[in-house]
Amino acid sequence: MRTIGNIFWFIFGGFLMGAGWWLAGAIAAITIVGLPWAKACFVIGQFAFLPFGKEAVSRKDLTQQDDIGTGALGLVGNVIWFVLAGWWLAIGHLVSALACFVTIIGIPFGIQHVKLALIALAPIGKTIVSK
Template sequence: MRTIGNILWFLFGGVFMGLAWWLAGVLCILTIICIPWAKSCFVIGTFTFFPFGKDAVKRNELTFKDDIGTGALGMIGNVVWFIFAGIWLAIGHLTAAVACFCTIIGIPFGIQHIKLALISLAPIGQTIVKKY
């Protein structure tokens, strides 16, 4: 079922948002200062191409420790990301979610877009894991 969901997702819009993430990554590389965000863009962009069967979680949830997090620099990085790229990617995902919610078949895709919109607001400190 995941494979069918991923194929339908990719064909009916996932490719566009994945490319938007990769475009943000390329722009981050061109500015040189934003190279740390570029890796996140490419990882989340790949996740955006095929999101079913994977999930984004906070890094400290994987280790069950409260002391491992993004820290002050990560929080500052997320604020900078939110201002320059995160809000725009979130708007793209929310627009796609509204379009998906117009059909009954598109509801699972709309839910995935909302999850991706939340990730796009603050990607630092997130990691992608497979669901079992």
């Protein structure tokens, strides 16, 4: 079922949102300062291409240890991310979610867009794991 969901997701909008994440990552990678955000964009962009069967979790919850992305610097990075790019990606996912919620078949896709919109607000310190 995950494979079918991922195929339909990729064809009907997942490609565009994943490409949006990768575009944000490419823009962030242009400068040295933007490299932490670029890495997060590429990881979450890969998740946005094929989200079924995976979930985003905090690295701190996964490893039980603080690192540079889950501590105070991660919080500062997420605030900067939110102001510069996060809310744009979140709006894109929410608009896509509303379009998906119009039909019964689109509800699972809309739920995935809402999850990705929440991740778009604060991606630093997150990692993607299989369910």
